[in-house]
Amino acid sequence: MQEDRRLAVLRAIVEDYVSTEEPVGSKALVERHGLGVSPATVRNDMAVLEEEGYITQPHTSAGRVPTDKGYRMFVDRLTTVKPLSSAEKRAISSFLDGAVDLDDVVQRSVRLLSQLTRQVAVVQYPTLSSSTVRHVELVALTPERLLVVLILSTGRVEQRLVELSSPLADDDLATLRSRLLLVATGQRIADAVAGLRALVPADDAAAQPGAEATGAVVEALCEAMSDHRSDHRVAVGGAANLARYGDSFDSAVRPLLEALEEHVVLLKLLGEAGSSGMVTVRIGAEGPYEELASTSVVSTGYGPEDQSLATLGIVGPTRMDYPGTMAAVRAVARYVTRILDEA
Amino acid sequence: MQEDRRLAVLRAIVEDYVSTEEPVGSKALVERHGLGVSPATVRNDMAVLEEEGYITQPHTSAGRVPTDKGYRMFVDRLTTVKPLSSAEKRAISSFLDGAVDLDDVVQRSVRLLSQLTRQVAVVQYPTLSSSTVRHVELVALTPERLLVVLILSTGRVEQRLVELSSPLADDDLATLRSRLLLVATGQRIADAVAGLRALVPADDAAAQPGAEATGAVVEALCEAMSDHRSDHRVAVGGAANLARYGDSFDSAVRPLLEALEEHVVLLKLLGEAGSSGMVTVRIGAEGPYEELASTSVVSTGYGPEDQSLATLGIVGPTRMDYPGTMAAVRAVARYVTRILDEA
């Protein structure tokens, strides 16, 4: 079946181009891979593949290079899951097992991922929105200053200082605390916010004691829960790998470096996490930013069970080792998920 | 006085080289600057300057380029303080005034600094060690889980969870809390650590109730105070400016990118903050890392009065606009200091 062989040729082209970084010609192809046909036949196949838009030649009389469409075909239909080497597995374990808290897990993950893939790694901190409230605490630093502490099921602790215009009696504080606990504990973020807002008395009733405190504390809590900084926090690592881009510098690295500092952009780039097991690959111009047309993103969701808490992945040139990268991303995501489950 | 003119020539060479990025010759020099002498004279001066090691030529029959020593002379004796434009001052105000908390101040500063200087900016989070303890709080989440909260004079809040093997009575908790407050409140970090450690009963006396809790809590507090992550945290911004390096890529940018992710390295690079008003310039090979021989660091301490809390600065190529950069660094440090004072 010549159709099968054409795909084999495409796969071979992608693999060779990724490893050599040079346009690949028909002769080198038959030599390096065990296709049992002559260069001329391969040339015919390549002509067809080019016709169909999977490969192109930078200039006449040069080898072929995969297009975005070619890479897409490659990752969709031509890759087989490449298991990690045991050395890599060991590296993952030893790297992540020492983590002491959530931040540490994320930071280690980003480091690990960038080293495994030799690309720029991006790990989103677990999102608050799908976690639940474990505990709420009020501490009166002075009668007019309250420390509001919010502890979430992810282990994240947020705190806010609230200043009151008038002192709050200990009794009122205790009442408020118990009401908060009753409403919020165990709830998911969204529900907790709704419940807390309902606690705030309507303006008319504002005369009752502690009304100001209730409003301010609820406000602080809600703000902490939907805090954008927490939702949007990401860790980035391995930027030094950008130095390997060598050619195409201003065109590729500069916009990428800029994107790496814009966490909002980064998150958009990582995209919505597919279901936890799926690794998403976005190739070149498929992404949302024109400037990053020559970069690909390999990402996946991670976190307990089906409710993936956050996203992690890597950003690299379209010319990358997709099978290896996908395997690494998947493995790290799984391992991180397991660690979060245990904690 | 020909000595004076030689220095003027050096200054002119530095200025021209910084702006054009090309070796500067005698003819261009007399044309662009108002030195009232002929190119031949300038050539003689340049010969002397080269003899003395202030400048060098990349190859025969090319213009001259400043050496590290030349830049050093330039920043030490040839720069006049360049006041910021009012536009820049306005930019600083509007950029920093909206900050809501300490983290925000640091993040805004780093952004601002990188934009002002068009270099990579580095801002150290204020160090704990010279701040004082404002408050300590214990919250019993359950009888066996304590949340330890530490609030410092810088506004930083650290919290730790402590797990106990046996429940702690409310009375013991209250006693412990008041003892902690008595010992720590208002103390500088170092003193507080010493005082707290003294609270821990010797092993022999460990039988008394709450001994385990005291030990664990004190341990957690001390750990939080001397937490390396807090001491070593830095914010980095403007890495996209590295793309302007263009030439000399692998040699200069790669090690720098690596350094930017090693916060410990970065801090060493920033160096001990000189007294708050002084801007420190470290040129090329003067720094502690060989790989960064072609980069300079402009840094200064910031923070209230003489006890500078932390360091901020920029990292860039030795070929940079020192006067402008120094002015920007100084201005940002002053402004940040003022904001921290107000808070």
Add this chain to the structure above:
DNA sequence: CCTGGCACTCGATCTCAGTGAGTGCCAACT
């Protein structure tokens, strides 16, 4: 001590032919 003049150096740029990897096409073979 400054200046104009002058010979010299040498990196940068251009041209140009040679090379070779790679292609497309065609006729012959299975």
Add this chain to the structure above:
DNA sequence: AGTTGGCACTCACTGAGATCGAGTGCCAGG
């Protein structure tokens, strides 16, 4: 129909001059 060997063609890349010119060092005269 699909595969193969042959063959002419294209064109980026390379290296060898040749040329250019910015910049220098030196020297003799002001």
